[in-house]
Amino acid sequence: MNASEPVSDGAAGSWQFDRETAVRPTDTPGVWSTEVSDQWNIGQNPNGGYAISSVLRAMLASAAASAASHSMPISVTSHYLRPPAAGQSAEIVTEHVRSGRTTSTVVGRLVQEGRERIRVLGTFGEEPHSVGPPTLTIPPFPVPQPDECTSRRELEQGIALPILGRLDVRIDPALTGVSGRAEVAGWIRFLDGREPDTTSLLLFCDAFPPSPFGLLGRIGWVPTLELTVHVRRPPAPGWIRAHLTTRDIGDQLLVEDCVLWDSSGAVVAQARQLSLLRVDQ
């Protein structure tokens, strides 16, 4: 798309992520148009976290129309129905479910060629007013500094990863191969220098190598059936630290957990996804 076209949030134009997830209202209320870029692909398919980012923008606009302060995606669940098509336009259809005093709930659907690809259900709240420490939190998982980690670009992934032209993903060298643990830890940021915000945390949750590879080896594509992200607070600028673990693999499904921390060490998101394991081990 043309970066000079109007976009929903006024902040786009400068950064790749904002340009390539921008949504434009159509003449039909609740219907938006977007272009699904092929620059965030995992192989032939758009990364799942990327694919929902434009949907999230439309949902945020829908929430803001009723409650402008409900700008933080406190709980977003995405069900992946069919792979979205990269390099093609898409329609996003939003449904405003409810706005109350503290939260707004919105549905978003990504539709291409008349077929729904992703169904997203999200609740949005206010950004926290306090800056005090949390009552209880998850301490930052120990990871070597980014410069001591391995760039995901240097890893043999068995698949083309255009997304690594957009994201700088660093992996703890102890967890890059078959470590015997279904675990990945590392760092992530945008390659073009864009700082993280609450919207980008959904993408970051889904941009690391699947943690089951550490136990099972590269077992091919592990398609996400469902991803739920809880954004806990806006991230401070800088690298986002990530820890992904899978404790539960069987019956051709797996449940993977992810925690993200910002550069101050604060938990900024928790996520969990249910993925399909094509070959049960």
Place this chain on the structure above:
Amino acid sequence: MNASEPVSDGAAGSWQFDRETAVRPTDTPGVWSTEVSDQWNIGQNPNGGYAISSVLRAMLASAAASAASHSMPISVTSHYLRPPAAGQSAEIVTEHVRSGRTTSTVVGRLVQEGRERIRVLGTFGEEPHSVGPPTLTIPPFPVPQPDECTSRRELEQGIALPILGRLDVRIDPALTGVSGRAEVAGWIRFLDGREPDTTSLLLFCDAFPPSPFGLLGRIGWVPTLELTVHVRRPPAPGWIRAHLTTRDIGDQLLVEDCVLWDSSGAVVAQARQLSLLRVDQ
């Protein structure tokens, strides 16, 4: 409701849970009627896990109409919009989103007095064919035997709990008070002898005392904003073992995790919920 009335699954009539979550089709396709019992209340409100059980039945019927084998709720996310009203009828509106070879996705909405109370988005799959051990799993959390645990009925909860006339909930005595840990462990089963099935696991995930009480004391109602349950396999008969932990409390929200095991020690469900903490500590 009258137990002799026709219900959706033909299996009802005998057991309280089946009778009190039964749904009946109406003349409008995709619209069902149900009665929200007041026998599963937490205080004045129906338990959240109970409230979605009738919605789940209608969603399962919707999935079965396209793919009869998609009978296991592999991922179900519920957003609680407004408290449902106990002792009143309700309408359940289903939307069949998609059925593919391996999964079906369905939306269910619980509506009372014209207002949507709960929005549920679920994906259903086949029950696993294999009975082999999982590739990776979560070992059963150690809990004293049910007879050595404390019945939830004996605990001072600060609120009336009619639901304990339906469910037998036992708590590890080490985790019944302010233990300094946001953690609860115990056992659960239906009081009338009904065996667990995949549908009842959603209820069981939400029927223990909130685990933050172990750290913060009884801080009053902790309303669930969103609950996601991944059912992993059908449970064996007998008690269901539960472990609930909260690692993340702050900014008036908390994220609680739950794992359920059956009497054979197999993980049968994982769940996570985002709840509102009315008074930040």
